[in-house]
Amino acid sequence: MSRNSQELSQTVARNGWFFRLAPDFPADQIPGFPENLDFILASGTILKDSRTTTAALCSADGLPPFFLKRTNNKGAGFTFRYLFRRARAFRAAETICALREAEIDTPAVLAVGEHRRGLRLCGGYIINEMRSEVRDMHALLVKSSEPLRTLDIIMEKAAEQLSRIHNHNIVHGDYKLSNIYLKPDGHPGTWDLDGGLVLRKPDRKKMFEDLFRLTESCRRVLRLAHPDCVPSDLDLCRKAAESYSGPFPFSPEAIRDELERKAR
Known part of the structure; x- marks a missing residue:
């Protein structure tokens, strides 16, 4: 099928x-x-x-x-x-x-x-x-023996894929690591599109939320699974911002500020 x-x-x-x-x-x-x-x-x-x-x-x-x-x-x-x-x-x-x-x-x-x-x-x-041959990024990061290296790979692939999604005027709605996977050939994919939406034109707020959700998810997994390997919020946000090339530029500081606001 x-x-x-x-x-x-x-x-x-x-x-x-x-x-x-x-x-x-x-x-x-x-x-x-x-x-x-x-x-x-x-x-x-x-x-x-x-x-x-x-x-x-x-x-x-x-x-x-x-x-x-x-x-x-x-x-x-x-x-x-x-x-x-x-x-x-x-x-x-x-x-x-x-x-x-x-x-x-x-x-x-x-x-x-x-x-x-x-x-x-x-x-x-x-x-x-059903996809049985893929590996979700949440599990990859949790099980990694080199979490910071794995984080770099995951963030680059996930943010680049999100850029492609947004450049087609689509938002995911729940772009966290468990909803992003890697195929055997190393290419990423995504699932669980309950919150997804096809837009008539780019929406800065909704697209920022997707990138923020990715960054927040990475931080949460690192804090729980690898508490000794957590980069600063600004460094993590910089990785996300530098790998993203969607319709709107998002600064690392804006993502960090949202992380801090949600943590209050």
């Missing part, structure tokens, strides 16, 4: 369920699709189960394993917000499609949809191809 095309041209709509599917997604081989998705999710290898989201690696009837995430209804505020708008999963799928069109690596969308009872959104769903 690995694909280059991101056209979600097939639709399934019945009993409050609405899904868009990739042409080669074998929905007919998944018993009870889409009504059975909650059971499939609960039966999978759970990666996250919180009030907001549930995610798992799943399989069905001999198909290759796939990644399934459900955005959960958190209560009255969530219900009201999504009365007349599509589930956030559709925006994530749009972001993923835009990234792949820009030749930025991210797992393909196989299906995206939602379930409603009347106007009430019960949950949004996204199914992605």
Whole structure:
């Protein structure tokens, strides 16, 4: 089910369920699709189960394993917000499609949809191809025997990739190390695009938040896993600013000031 095309041209709509599917997604081989998705999710290898989201690696009837995430209804505020708008999963799928069109690596969308009872959104769903051969940057930095050298490599690759993302008028929304990975060939990629957004024009504030999130994530991992190898905030921010070449220049001092503000 690995694909280059991101056209979600097939639709399934019945009993409050609405899904868009990739042409080669074998929905007919998944018993009870889409009504059975909650059971499939609960039966999978759970990666996250919180009030907001549930995610798992799943399989069905001999198909290759796939990644399934459900955005959960958190209560009255969530219900009201999504009365007349599509589930956030559709925006994530749009972001993923835009990234792949820009030749930025991210797992393909196989299906995206939602379930409603009347106007009430019960949950949004996204199914992605599974990537088993990649290594996320959070784990790489935690396990590194040379954390400062690894930090230099990670920051350069992550910031350069973020520059490409922003130069295509896309923001990630949660650009932390655990959402950035390295492929076997050394090229980076990214996933978990729940907060992603395709913009009409560059947005300085949103793009700064992505770069800040990357820098903050690096600092947090170093402090927890390698407390004796933590550079100064300004040195860390300088690494981020010097490797970034998006639509707006961001100074190391601006990133450092935001780190200090968030720490108060």
